Amino acid sequence: MENLVLQALSGLASASSLFLVASGLTVIFGVSRVVNFAHGSLYMLGAYLAYSLVTTLPRGHLGFWGGVIGAAVLVGLIGLVVEVLLLRRIYRAPELFQLLATFGVVLIVQDLAQMIWGPQDLLGPRAPGLRGSIEIVGMRFPLYELFLIGVGPVVLGLLVLLFHRTRWGTLVRAATQDREMVGALGVNQRMLFTSVFFLGSLLAGLGGALQLPRESVNLHMDLAIITEAFVVVVVGGLGSLTGAALAALLIGELHAFGILIVPKITLVLVFLVMALVLVVRPHGLLGKPEAAARGGQGSAEPVIGPAPPALRWLGLATLAVAVVLPPFLGDYAVSVLTELAIAVLFAASLHLIMGPGGMASFGNAAYFGIGAYGAALAAQWLGAPMLAGLALAPLAAGVFGLLFGYFCVRLSGVYAAMLTLAFAQIAWSVAFQWVEVTGGDNGILGVWPSAWAAPKLVYYYLALALCLGATLFLRRVVHAPFGYALRAQRDSALRAEAIGIDAFRIRWLGFGLAAAAAGVAGGLFAYGKGSVFPTYMGIPRSVDALLMVLLGGVQTLSGPIVGALAFTGLQEQLVRITDLWRLILGCIIVLLVLFFPQGLAGAARARWEARHGDA
Amino acid sequence: MATLEVAGLEKSFGGVRAVQGISFSVRPGEMLALIGPNGAGKSTCFNMLNGQLRPDAGSVRLLGREITGMAPRTIWRLGVGRTFQITATFGSMTVLENVQMALLSHHRRLGGLWRPVARMDAAPARALLERLGMAEQAARPCGILAYGDLKRVELAIALANQPKLLLMDEPTAGMAPQERVSLMALTAQIARESGIAVLFTEHDMDVVFGHADRILVLDRGRLIAEGAPAAVRADPKVREVYLGSGAVTGAH
Numbered sequence: 033m034e035n036l037v038l039q040a041l042s043g044l045a046s047a048s049s050l051f052l053v054a055s056g057l058t059v060i061f062g063v064s065r066v067v068n069f070a071h072g073s074l075y076m077l078g079a080y081l082a083y084s085l086v087t088t089l090p091r092g093h094l095g096f097w098g099g100v101i102g103a104a105v106l107v108g109l110i111g112l113v114v115e116v117l118l119l120r121r122i123y124r125a126p127e128l129f130q131l132l133a134t135f136g137v138v139l140i141v142q143d144l145a146q147m148i149w150g151p152q153d154l155l156g157p158r159a160p161g162l163r164g165s166i167e168i169v170g171m172r173f174p175l176y177e178l179f180l181i182g183v184g185p186v187v188l189g190l191l192v193l194l195f196h197r198t199r200w201g202t203l204v205r206a207a208t209q210d211r212e213m214v215g216a217l218g219v220n221q222r223m224l225f226t227s228v229f230f231l232g233s234l235l236a237g238l239g240g241a242l243q244l245p246r247e248s249v250n251l252h253m254d255l256a257i258i259t260e261a262f263v264v265v266v267v268g269g270l271g272s273l274t275g276a277a278l279a280a281l282l283i284g285e286l287h288a289f290g291i292l293i294v295p296k297i298t299l300v301l302v303f304l305v306m307a308l309v310l311v312v313r314p315h316g317l318l319g320k321p322e323a324a325a326r327g328g329q330g331s332a333e334p335v336i337g338p339a340p341p342a343l344r345w346l347g348l349a350t351l352a353v354a355v356v357l358p359p360f361l362g363d364y365a366v367s368v369l370t371e372l373a374i375a376v377l378f379a380a381s382l383h384l385i386m387g388p389g390g391m392a393s394f395g396n397a398a399y400f401g402i403g404a405y406g407a408a409l410a411a412q413w414l415g416a417p418m419l420a421g422l423a424l425a426p427l428a429a430g431v432f433g434l435l436f437g438y439f440c441v442r443l444s445g446v447y448a449a450m451l452t453l454a455f456a457q458i459a460w461s462v463a464f465q466w467v468e469v470t471g472g473d474n475g476i477l478g479v480w481p482s483a484w485a486a487p488k489l490v491y492y493y494l495a496l497a498l499c500l501g502a503t504l505f506l507r508r509v510v511h512a513p514f515g516y517a518l519r520a521q522r523d524s525a526l527r528a529e530a531i532g533i534d535a536f537r538i539r540w541l542g543f544g545l546a547a548a549a550a551g552v553a554g555g556l557f558a559y560g561k562g563s564v565f566p567t568y569m570g571i572p573r574s575v576d577a578l579l580m581v582l583l584g585g586v587q588t589l590s591g592p593i594v595g596a597l598a599f600t601g602l603q604e605q606l607v608r609i610t611d612l613w614r615l616i617l618g619c620i621i622v623l624l625v626l627f628f629p630q631g632l633a634g635a636a637r638a639r640w641e642a643r644h645g646d647a
Numbered sequence: 648m649a650t651l652e653v654a655g656l657e658k659s660f661g662g663v664r665a666v667q668g669i670s671f672s673v674r675p676g677e678m679l680a681l682i683g684p685n686g687a688g689k690s691t692c693f694n695m696l697n698g699q700l701r702p703d704a705g706s707v708r709l710l711g712r713e714i715t716g717m718a719p720r721t722i723w724r725l726g727v728g729r730t731f732q733i734t735a736t737f738g739s740m741t742v743l744e745n746v747q748m749a750l751l752s753h754h755r756r757l758g759g760l761w762r763p764v765a766r767m768d769a770a771p772a773r774a775l776l777e778r779l780g781m782a783e784q785a786a787r788p789c790g791i792l793a794y795g796d797l798k799r800v801e802l803a804i805a806l807a808n809q810p811k812l813l814l815m816d817e818p819t820a821g822m823a824p825q826e827r828v829s830l831m832a833l834t835a836q837i838a839r840e841s842g843i844a845v846l847f848t849e850h851d852m853d854v855v856f857g858h859a860d861r862i863l864v865l866d867r868g869r870l871i872a873e874g875a876p877a878a879v880r881a882d883p884k885v886r887e888v889y890l891g892s893g894a895v896t897g898a899h
């Protein structure tokens with residue numbers, strides 16, 4: 033019994049910390065509609081800056097609390113700079129581009145933090161005056177945790193006062209409800225956005241700084257917190273402060289009690305809850321449906337036609353190189369080329385959902401991974417030969433795509449994206465925690481190709497043929513009635529429905545088809561590597577796919593191909609030549625977003641059309 | 648038998664009683680105009696007829712069959728074509744492809760994964776566009792079309808499944824006066840030839856009084872007059888609703 037009370041209290045402390053971060057995220061989203069992936073990086077910077085300040089300032093109350101507040105303010109200023117230099121220029125860009133840009137910031141901050149503070153974990157001092165613990169129901173409970181429990185409600189109270197008692201706050205609330213209106217009122221929107229970013233970043237920084245006495249500061253804090261914060265914000269309802277508080281409470285306590293009740297599924301519990309909430313309430317606990325998310329008058333996506341001759345020749349030339357060159361290369365280079373071919377198909381599968389389908393998926397790696405595990409499990413437990421495994425991969429991925437997609441495609445925008453992420457995390461944690469079957473973290477080893485395909489070169493040609501075939505098939509689908517129906521429901525759900533198109537069905541089947549294609553890629557990857565690991569389904573791999581598609585350009589059919597080649601090639605090269613590949617990749621992404629908002633293939637096409645005159 | 652029979656249709660949004668128990672019917676080949684000032688409930692009424700909104704009360708029958716509460720796509724398959732007050736077309740497709748989509752859907756061929764759309768139902772789509780004077784625009788993307796042309800595309804789409812009933816919400820908005828008259832004349836001609844019942848709303852009184860066989864007047868959700876154009880024009884209640892605008896007296 034006493035144990036439960038303590039557990040509940042420590043759940044409250046986590047909830048409180050989580051709320052600090054999530055509140056900043058939700059306030060920023062409410063006003064600017066930017067899904068700020070870099071919010072976790074700001075949190076991490078808060079922790080690092082607090083460490084530096086607290087350890088340099090004189091010890092004592094002033095040093096510690098001054099350091100914490102100072103770190104929060106500094107992070108607020110950093111957020112402000114990011115807003116002014118980057119985000120301000122891309123408010124009109126599609127949601128996903130903003131996401132891509134903020135992800136570039138994540139990469140940059142990771143390397144900068146490593147350069148400044150080094151790779152080792154840093155342990156900060158404990159808070160003066162709050163070092164001890166007190167006795168609650170006969171057990172000891174740390175004072176600092178108790179203090180944290182108080183911080184959340186106090187910050188919530190202050191924010192509510194700020195939003196309801198000041199003119200600025202009224203404007204923020206108005207902007208959250210209706211952006212156009214605030215513009216129409218003649219309010220200085222720039223100032224409003226910038227100040228909101230400052231506040232949101234400050235809250236993230238404060239959240240990070242306050243962790244100093246609780247846990248060590250390290251380079252993984254950013255991604256760890258951002259997923260949790262997203263979950264809280266989405267469960268609460270985007271833009272809703274009270275919703276975020278409620279959700280933080282829910283998630284905090286879930287963590288605390290999940291460990292006691294169902295230790296086996298702790299990792300997945302949070303995502304299960306998010307999936308459940310979104311299935312029942314598509315806009316989170318307290319969120320409101322967004323008014324015409326896509327903006328009725330929004331610029332139309334381009335028409336698709338047959339590829340122009342120049343592009344065909346380029347494609348054929350690339351293919352010729354891909355076929356002729358490898359026999360002259362070493363094993364390593366051939367493996368890299370195999371991975372490139374697989375990356376192209378993986379990106380093409382996501383592109384089908386995002387481009388023609390008009391939906392975002394943050395969880396495409398799930399289907400890649402399910403394909404890989406399908407093949408590996410069949411090999412491990414059934415002794416299936418390679419071809420059977422490769423056939424099973426798309427089947428397994430397709431079935432799960434249909435299962436998960438059934439829920440995902442009912443939602444829209446960020447909510448849909450987050451639900452795909454939740455399912456991917458569920459799949460990941462099953463692979464991670466169901467050790468008896470999947471081998472857990474150690475993965476499944478010895479997934480080797482059949483003897484005839486064992487030479488690297490033969491396997492490469494097999495992968496090339498399958499990936500190319502599947503990618504061209506997807507391309508064909510986009511030109512076929514089904515692909516048109518996908519675009520139809522994206523362009524105008526109203527019109528699609530009014531000419532007998534069942535938008536849900538089309539999206540659902542499209543999701544399943546894309547999943548099956550990702551499964552082919554995953555299966556090939558498994559046999560290529562000889563092993564599968566839970567990381568195949570991890571968030572980083574989903575993000576890779578997103579980056580490839582966005583880099584190439586969402587609204588061009590060659591986009592995913594160009595993007596996959598550019599991204600994989602670039603990453604491969606950067607990793608080889610420099611330790612700072614994240615920094616450079618991040619900068620490249622940011623610059624691309626700023627100067628090539630249509631992606632590489634999109635920009636090339638715009639050039640081409642400008643020179644040859646539009647149809 | 649009447650193509651469309653509507654009885655006691657009602658819809659409220661919160662406190663706003665947008666449509667309050669209206670009844671009427673449309674015969675095959677008839678042009679029926681639904682007019683009324685802004686916010687009278689015309690679009691709301693249309694939305695209930697094609698299934699986009701579920702009525703609070705009342706019934707809608709198509710060729711004697713109860714269709715109340717069915718999904719728009721089901722109602723479309725039963726033969727109801729519609730154009731929107733604010734045009735809704737597929738902006739990333741050409742004019743021709745937009746019409747092809749309606750035809751492909753009508754023929755239930757949208758599941759195809761292999762044959763390119765370019766070669767499917769192109770001829771009938773072209774013929775429809777030809778009929779509506781849009782043949783020259785066939786290859787242009789809908790995303791860059793002038794508003795008046797979009798209205799024509801919508802009409803072509805709506806005619807693609809050989810509808811029994813055509814619902815047209817302000818079909819000539821955004822067009823030049825000349826164009827309006829010719830488009831409505833064409834619509835009337837098609838309707839008579841194919842026995843399509845047409846229900847349309849319109850703010851242009853020249854169009855209404857020039858082409859409607861019968862007129863319904865809606866005001867704040869209620870039908871206040873119904874009848875032949877001449878009778879409606881003479882109706883004092885109608886004059887009162889349109890008082891000051893001169894719209895009714897000004898026509899012809």
Ligand SMILES: Nc1ncnc2c1ncn2[C@@H]1O[C@H](COP(=O)(O)OP(=O)(O)OP(=O)(O)O)[C@@H](O)[C@H]1O
Nearest residue numbers: 660663665683684685686687688689690691692732
């Ligand atoms: N989705 C909705 N939610 C709330 N109120 C609505 C909604 N749709 C319509 N209304 C209200 O119902 C009433 C009727 O609107 P409707 O659009 O049917 O009018 P209308 O006759 O088509 O007008 P107009 O000539 O301007 O197109 C108006 O008061 C409108 O504000």
Ligand SMILES: [Mg+2]
Nearest residue numbers: 689690691732
């Ligand atoms: Mg209307």
